[in-house]
Amino acid sequence: MPLHIAIGLVLCGSKILIAQRSIDKHQGGKWEFPGGKVETGETALQAVVRELAEEVGLALEEAQAEFVGELNYQYPELSIRFSLFAFKVSTQCAIAREGQLIDWVEVTQLDSLTFPAANREMIERLNHFLGLGEYHVARCL
Numbered sequence: 078m079p080l081h082i083a084i085g086l087v088l089c090g091s092k093i094l095i096a097q098r099s100i101d102k103h104q105g106g107k108w109e110f111p112g113g114k115v116e117t118g119e120t121a122l123q124a125v126v127r128e129l130a131e132e133v134g135l136a137l138e139e140a141q142a143e144f145v146g147e148l149n150y151q152y153p154e155l156s157i158r159f160s161l162f163a164f165k166v167s168t169q170c171a172i173a174r175e176g177q178l179i180d181w182v183e184v185t186q187l188d189s190l191t192f193p194a195a196n197r198e199m200i201e202r203l204n205h206f207l208g209l210g211e212y213h214v215a216r217c218l
């Protein structure tokens with residue numbers, strides 16, 4: 078059974094909230110999107126709302142979430158199923174409740190930061206969700 082992780086893509090304008098994983102954890106020291114394990118008896122949506130409150134002090138409602146997608150990733154040591162949810166917020170009022178480094182970065186800058194390998198596809202899904210990454214060729218009349 079893969080580990081089930083719920084991820085919060087918290088967007089404020091063109092920026093997104095990222096945090097640094099503590100060095101002692103799996104994929105430690107890398108940037109991440111806040112989130113964590115879906116606990117027994119919990120839905121992925123309940124988990125992401127709980128994790129965003131616990132990790133970055135955001136009080137969000139389930140109804141504010143937009144489902145972005147699911148993806149599986151196989152690390153050599155661990156198989157994970159990620160459920161991705163976007164939240165559009167109007168103020169950058171996150172607080173690092175676990176002493177981690179947090180930052181708001183341009184979505185277009187994500188490719189230049191060091192994330193776990195699974196995040197490459199997460200970022201692609203996010204760009205697709207935001208309508209980036211697709212090129213429309215204009216037809217000349």
Ligand SMILES: Nc1nc2c([nH]c(=O)n2[C@H]2C[C@H](O)[C@@H](COP(=O)(O)OP(=O)(O)OP(=O)(O)O)O2)c(=O)[nH]1
Pocket residue numbers: 082084102103104108109110111112113114128155157193194195196
């Ligand atoms: N939160 C988060 N986890 C990620 C990302 N990318 C990625 O590969 N992961 C992996 C690392 C971990 O194996 C797993 C997340 O577990 P976690 O350590 O955040 O779980 P948790 O918040 O419940 O924390 P804990 O109970 O272990 O302290 O998913 C990401 O962007 N955000």
Ligand SMILES: [Mg+2]
Pocket residue numbers: 111112113114132
């Ligand atoms: Mg976590």
